[in-house]
Amino acid sequence: MRIVTWGFGAMGRGIAKNIIESKFMKLVGVIDKNPEFIGKDVGELLGLGNYGVRVRDSIDVIEETNPDLVVIATSSFVKDVLPQIEYAVKNHANVITIAEEMAFPFDSHPEESLYMDSLAKRYGVTILGTGVNPGFVLDTLIIALTGVCTRVDRIVAKRINDLSPFGKTVMETQGVGTTPEQFEEGLKKGTIVGHIGFPQSIAMIARALGWNITKIEEERKPIISNVYRETPVVKVEPGMVAGCNHSAKAYVGDKCVIELYHPQQIHPHLEGVETGDYIEIYGDININLSIKPEIPGGKATIAIATNMIPIVIGAQPGLKCMADLPVPRSILSFTR
Amino acid sequence: MRIVTWGFGAMGRGIAKNIIESKFMKLVGVIDKNPEFIGKDVGELLGLGNYGVRVRDSIDVIEETNPDLVVIATSSFVKDVLPQIEYAVKNHANVITIAEEMAFPFDSHPEESLYMDSLAKRYGVTILGTGVNPGFVLDTLIIALTGVCTRVDRIVAKRINDLSPFGKTVMETQGVGTTPEQFEEGLKKGTIVGHIGFPQSIAMIARALGWNITKIEEERKPIISNVYRETPVVKVEPGMVAGCNHSAKAYVGDKCVIELYHPQQIHPHLEGVETGDYIEIYGDININLSIKPEIPGGKATIAIATNMIPIVIGAQPGLKCMADLPVPRSILSFTR
Numbered sequence: 001m002r003i004v005t006w007g008f009g010a011m012g013r014g015i016a017k018n019i020i021e022s023k024f025m026k027l028v029g030v031i032d033k034n035p036e037f038i039g040k041d042v043g044e045l046l047g048l049g050n051y052g053v054r055v056r057d058s059i060d061v062i063e064e065t066n067p068d069l070v071v072i073a074t075s076s077f078v079k080d081v082l083p084q085i086e087y088a089v090k091n092h093a094n095v096i097t098i099a100e101e102m103a104f105p106f107d108s109h110p111e112e113s114l115y116m117d118s119l120a121k122r123y124g125v126t127i128l129g130t131g132v133n134p135g136f137v138l139d140t141l142i143i144a145l146t147g148v149c150t151r152v153d154r155i156v157a158k159r160i161n162d163l164s165p166f167g168k169t170v171m172e173t174q175g176v177g178t179t180p181e182q183f184e185e186g187l188k189k190g191t192i193v194g195h196i197g198f199p200q201s202i203a204m205i206a207r208a209l210g211w212n213i214t215k216i217e218e219e220r221k222p223i224i225s226n227v228y229r230e231t232p233v234v235k236v237e238p239g240m241v242a243g244c245n246h247s248a249k250a251y252v253g254d255k256c257v258i259e260l261y262h263p264q265q266i267h268p269h270l271e272g273v274e275t276g277d278y279i280e281i282y283g284d285i286n287i288n289l290s291i292k293p294e295i296p297g298g299k300a301t302i303a304i305a306t307n308m309i310p311i312v313i314g315a316q317p318g319l320k321c322m323a324d325l326p327v328p329r330s331i332l333s334f335t336r
Numbered sequence: 337m338r339i340v341t342w343g344f345g346a347m348g349r350g351i352a353k354n355i356i357e358s359k360f361m362k363l364v365g366v367i368d369k370n371p372e373f374i375g376k377d378v379g380e381l382l383g384l385g386n387y388g389v390r391v392r393d394s395i396d397v398i399e400e401t402n403p404d405l406v407v408i409a410t411s412s413f414v415k416d417v418l419p420q421i422e423y424a425v426k427n428h429a430n431v432i433t434i435a436e437e438m439a440f441p442f443d444s445h446p447e448e449s450l451y452m453d454s455l456a457k458r459y460g461v462t463i464l465g466t467g468v469n470p471g472f473v474l475d476t477l478i479i480a481l482t483g484v485c486t487r488v489d490r491i492v493a494k495r496i497n498d499l500s501p502f503g504k505t506v507m508e509t510q511g512v513g514t515t516p517e518q519f520e521e522g523l524k525k526g527t528i529v530g531h532i533g534f535p536q537s538i539a540m541i542a543r544a545l546g547w548n549i550t551k552i553e554e555e556r557k558p559i560i561s562n563v564y565r566e567t568p569v570v571k572v573e574p575g576m577v578a579g580c581n582h583s584a585k586a587y588v589g590d591k592c593v594i595e596l597y598h599p600q601q602i603h604p605h606l607e608g609v610e611t612g613d614y615i616e617i618y619g620d621i622n623i624n625l626s627i628k629p630e631i632p633g634g635k636a637t638i639a640i641a642t643n644m645i646p647i648v649i650g651a652q653p654g655l656k657c658m659a660d661l662p663v664p665r666s667i668l669s670f671t672r
Contacts, residue, residue, distance in 0.1 A: 018486055136484055140663060144480055147643050147664020148472055148636035150354055210670035252671050283666070285635050289627045299621050300484035307483050327476060327663055328483020330619070334546035335588050 001025045001313060004062055004093070006084060007073035008032035008045075008055055010167070011098055014302030015071050017046050022332055025309065027053055029061035059084075062091045068313055071305055072097035076196045078109045085116060085127060094125045094312050098305050100196040102129025103139070104321045107203040117319035126315040130308050130322055132300035133159060134197030137277050137291075138260050139204040140322040145279060145287050152209060152283040158261040160275050161294045162268055163243060164231045174244045174264050175222060177234040183222040183241045194220040194246035195262045202250045202258050208323045213258075215251040220244055229267045242266055307331050337361045337649060340398055340429070342420060343409035344368035344381075344391055346503070347434055350638030351407050353382050358668055361645065363389055365397035395420075398427045404649055407641055408433035412532045414445045421452060421463060430461045430648050434641050436532040438465025439475070440657045443539040453655035462651040466644050466658055468636035469495060470533030473613050473627075474596050475540040476658040481615060481623050488545060488619040494597040496611050497630045498604055499579060500567045510580045510600050511558060513570040519558040519577045530556040530582030531598045538586045538594055544659045549594075551587040556580055565603045578602055643667050 003025050005016045012032070019027045020043065030042050032055050043051025062070060070088040072081050072095060081099040088095050106113045120127045129135065138157050146152045163170060170176075175183045175192040186192030198218055206213045225242035228235075236242045243265025250258040268275055276292040307328045315325055322328075339361050341352045348368070355363040356379065366378050368391050379387025398406060406424040408417050408431060417435040424431045442449045456463045465471065474493050482488050499506060506512075511519045511528040522528030534554055542549045561578040565571075572578045579601025586594040604611055612628040643664045651661055658664075 132484055141480065143665045144477065144663040146666035146669075148468055148631050148640050149666045150635065150639040150642065150668055152666045152669045208665040210667070212671045283669070284639070285632050287627060287631060288629075289625065291623060291625045293624075295484050295623060296621050299486065303486040303620070304484050306486065322663075323665065324662055326660055327480040327658075329479045329544040329659065330482040330485045330488045331546070332486055333488045333619070335548045 001069065001309065002028045002065065002067045003309065004029040004031065004065055004067040004070045005073065006031040006070055008034065008037050009073060010298060011301055011305070012071070012073040013046060014298070015073060015305050016042055017048070018302065018306040018332060020046070020048060020051060022306075023334060027051070028065040028067055029053060030055045031057070031059065031061050033057045059087055062088055062093060067093050069094040069096060069309055072099065073305070076100045078102060078105050078112055082112055082116070086119065089119050089123050089125055089127065092123050092125060095127045096305055096308055096312055097129050098131045098301055099129060100131060100134055101200060103131060103134035103197060104200040104204040105129065105319070106207070108199050113319055120319055121317045124317050126312045126317055127319045128308060128312050128321070128325065130304050132295055132297050132304060133262070134200045134204070135322055136300070136304055136328070137295060138197075138262070139201040142205055142279055142281070143208045143323050144327070145281055145289065146209060149281060149283045149285055149287070152281060154257055154282045155205065156259045156280040158278040159294060160263055160268065160273065161297060162266065162275050163264050164266045165298065168233045171234045175241050176243055176266055177236055178241045180222050180224060180241060187220055192220070192244065194244040195264065198246070198248035198260055198262075201260060202248060204321055204323055205258060206250065211252055211257060213250045214253055216248060218246070218248045220246045223263060223265045225271070227270050229270055231266050234266065236266065303330070304328050337405065337645065338364045338401065338403045339645065340365040340367065340401055340403040340406045341409065342367040342406055344370065344373050345409060346634060347637055347641070348407070348409035349382060350634070351409060351641050352378055353384070354638065354642040354668060356382070356384060356387060358642075359670060363387070364401040364403055365389060366391045367393070367395065367397050369393045395423055398424055398429060403429050405430040405432065405645055408435065409641070412436045414438060414441050414448055418448055418452070422455065425455050425459050425461055425463065428459050428461060431463045432641055432644055432648055433465050434467045434637055435465060436467060436470055437536060439467060439470035439533060440536040440540040441465065441655070442543070444535050449655055456655055457653045460653050462648045462653055463655045464644060464648050464657070464661070466640050468631055468633050468640060469598075470536045470540070471658055472636070472640055472664070473631060474533075474598070475537040478541055478615055478617070479544045479659050480663070481617055481625065482545060485617060485619045485621055485623070488617060490593055490618040491541065492595045492616040494614040495630060496599055496604065496609065497633060498602065498611050499600050500602045501634065504569045507570045511577050512579055512602055513572055514577045516558050516560060516577060523556055528556070528580065530580040531600065534582070534584035534596055534598075537596060538584060540657055540659055541594060542586065547588055547593060549586045550589055552584060554582070554584045556582045559599060559601045561607070563606050565606055567602050570602065572602065639666070640664050
């Protein structure tokens with residue numbers, strides 16, 4: 001399988017490394033506009049030695065290398081990745097993107113979704129948005145667990161993670177290191193956004209279960225630290241904001257049927273907060289699942305984007321979501 | 337969707353009830369050979385009032401009712417369900433069966449599997465074996481979790497459940513109520529079998545991950561009770577057997593890569609044993625999952641067999657396993 005990766009940030013680099021190390025995939029091209037990378041050998045940049053493929057700042061890479069699939073890791077938003085997806089599809093390439101909004105764009109971007117679906121079908125390829133969350137923990141895994149339930153009344157899930165390993169951009173979009181006043185201002189201005197993906201996860205669950213969601217309420221609250229916390233990129237004094245406590249509730253009429261919580265902060269353990277993924281399903285049976293510590297976001301997103309490659313290449317054409325396809329599985333541990 | 341159920345035991349009854357209560361399925365026939373049920377109305381037998389379909393002891397039901405899918409809940413073994421599957425497929429019906437060996441028959445029954453696969457393709461239908469375990473907890477769920485791992489080295493999973501709600505047949509096949517000597521004899525004679533499904537779960541995981549398993553070791557040990565335990569169908573004095581501690585280890589060469597444990601006993605809490613499903617995955621990341629208490633076996637098998645119906649009807653023709661198909665999801669909670 002011939003693969004091009006588009007975007008050579010932390011996620012794109014991890015995915016490129018996985019593809020190089022896989023026995024049955026070949027990385028045939030890498031697109032990125034960072035001058036630090038352009039013209040350099042991908043293998044050298046990843047510490048794997050010369051590989052023979054250089055990073056280029058040109059979409060022509062796709063037409064020239066004729067890949068089976070393009071992995072797009074450039075942005076969180078449909079508006080940014082749509083032209084990139086369009087270009088890949090028109091070159092007859094399947095697409096996987098980790099843009100959060102693409103995990104389930106059908107409700108949030110109905111027109112764009114119809115367009116991408118018809119384009120993919122016309123060119124005989126598949127488009128998939130995936131990632132650890134949205135894409136797995138707060139949607140696909142929940143949906144799979146409802147599969148052992150006859151009746152589901154209500155779903156409550158929490159993903160409590162540690163932002164400490166992340167860089168400056170993530171700290172800014174989560175408001176880490178701001179004062180409570182700056183946090184409120186950032187929310188209003190849209191510079192602090194919290195988690196991107198609640199409407200997508202809720203819509204994916206709702207479509208799978210056939211629930212007609214009538215209202216979604218999102219809430220973003222500052223996690224004000226009582227202690228000093230610091231990472232290489234940010235310092236948080238007591239009284240300042242250590243993260244964003246973002247949650248979403250979805251209703252069918254008056255009834256709250258889905259509650260998702262995703263408080264993201266640096267060093268949660270400094271105030272005794274245990275990280276983990278928690279899913280509770282209430283129905284004819286109750287399911288009470290925990291994964292402790294949480295599935296690590298960065299590594300898991302890199303893994304799932306790589307692991308879905310053969311499934312996407314083998315899938316029926318169209319714009320798909322994780323719930324439409326066979327379950328992901330690790331593809332890099334082959335012994336035969 | 338027109339459905340026939342074949343087998344009206346505890347599982348078959350639950351599935352029939354789900355189908356009757358679904359908005360978009362119709363139960364068009366029920367086959368069972370129990371004289372207690374023959375000729376009686378299915379709705380009446382289920383306490384739902386007259387439904388207009390009577391239990392019949394004739395396979396002609398399938399030809400006469402022309403169902404989209406037949407659910408077979410008659411036996412645990414390929415040899416028993418194979419002729420039933422064959423008959424359904426030759427009548428152009430898709431098939432779901434909860435026969436444990438059918439969850440992944442490709443390795444344990446390669447010739448039969450090839451035959452079923454080619455037959456299904458010739459008639460344009462899909463055959464699936466499913467259930468809570470094998471079919472979900474110790475295979476599909478594990479596979480899905482490996483999807484967020486780049487590299488998987490080793491998998492350890494345990495399903496600790498309570499057999500107390502089950503009937504006489506289950507107690508006998510698990511050796512509940514025997515003396516330790518009778519237990520050993522039962523193992524030798526094959527009357528005590530423990531869990532049916534370890535080779536299937538292991539083979540399903542191995543195929544998904546591309547692992548070339550070279551050896552599987554199974555072990556069945558008596559769970560000898562220190563206290564008095566009893567259910568409506570069995571009494572266990574201290575020193576007698578309360579259940580079967582069944583486990584399986586799978587190797588790639590010298591390396592043990594999969595360990596599955598499934599101790600099944602009555603009233604485990606009487607000796608402080610907490611029930612639950614536990615999955616540990618070791619690789620580039622480690623995943624530590626628990627579901628407490630365990631997903632209840634009977635109800636979950638009824639649910640997943642029902643929930644897979646639309647997916648199986650919509651799937652590509654052939655003999656499939658759970659890892660080949662989109663994740664299951666509850667289909668009976670529709671609000672639209």
